[in-house]
Structure formats: structure tokens, C-alpha cells
Amino acid sequence: MRLIFSLLFALSLPAFAQHDHHASPPAAAAKAAPLTEGTVKKVDKTASEVVIQHGQLDSIGMPPMTMSFGVTDKSWLNKLKAGDKIRFAAEMKAGNAIVSRYELAK
Template sequence: MVKTLSTFALVLAIGGSALAQEYVKGEVTKVDVKQKKLTIKHEPLTNLDMPAMTMVFVVSEPSLLEKVKSGQAIEFTADRVNGRITVTGIK
């Protein structure tokens, strides 16, 4: 019973953190389709404990690259995926 409750609590904690992800404002400074990367000048990423900066991100889905171009203002989400900071959503 304790093991079951512990597992359930872990699932809720993981799921809750994914749901709590907020979109952050940024500006695309470079799109690298070949490498599947975006360079974004962004506001602080609180979920990753990162200050505002310009950095290169990989994208979780190559189709995200089709939504943006250099100089475009965006709102995006990012998270650690397989140890890499990754753009997971763009609107």
C-alpha cells in the first residue's frame, strides 16, 4: 500500500510540473533547420532557474522550426529533455 501511494505521489509530482510550465517571451535570432536548433533571446526561464539571455536550443519537434523566422517575437516553453535544454512548444 505504501509503495502504491509513493508511486502515485511521484506520478502527480511529475505530471504537475509539466502542467505548470508557462510560456516565456523571446525573440528568434537564428533558425538552423539542418541542426534542428533555434537561437532565442529570452526572458528568465523560471522552471529551469535561468536568467534572461540569448542561447541556442534544440527543438522537440522539427515542425516547430516551420512556425518561426529570424527576428520574430514568440512565446515558448522549454524543459530539459534527455539532458538537453529543449524548446517544447511555441505559440
């Protein structure tokens, strides 16, 4: 019986993996993503990206590093500047890391 269950489970895994990676997370999920400390290194309005030196990002499985992020709201690119200390939530959307929310660090 255990063998049958194991086989059925193994065969069902591809079905679980086929969920829509392009779907937007519910608003509650975006608010639930933990905030991580970071320092804005560069704001690239042309590419609609912000480069952030950050700590561990458990929400997207990234170790501490400096990397580019897209932003949920492009108006943030006019508010952020190099040197800003922020706390932000990161998510994966369509295969890209994005900042889904942020606040200036106190």
C-alpha cells in the first residue's frame, strides 16, 4: 500500500509544478512577505530597476548580495536615491525579482 501511495504521489508532482508562475500574488501575500534591510546603490529609471545591497531574502531564496530589482510601482524610482537605507519585501514575478513594498529605514 505504501508503494502505491508513493507512486501516486510521485506522479502527481508535475501537476503541482505546473501552477501559473505569471499570476500576481494576492494582496494579502504581498503584505505577508517579510521586510529585509537594504541599501539602495543605484536607481535606473531607464531600466525601471533599483540596485539594492541586501541581507538574506528568504521570500525568494536569495543570500545577502547586491542585485537589481524591478519595482511594483514605477513612481518609487522618483522617490528612491542611492544611499537610502530601506526595509523592503521581495517577490518573484514572471521570473524576475521585484520590490513589492518598501519603507525608509528609521
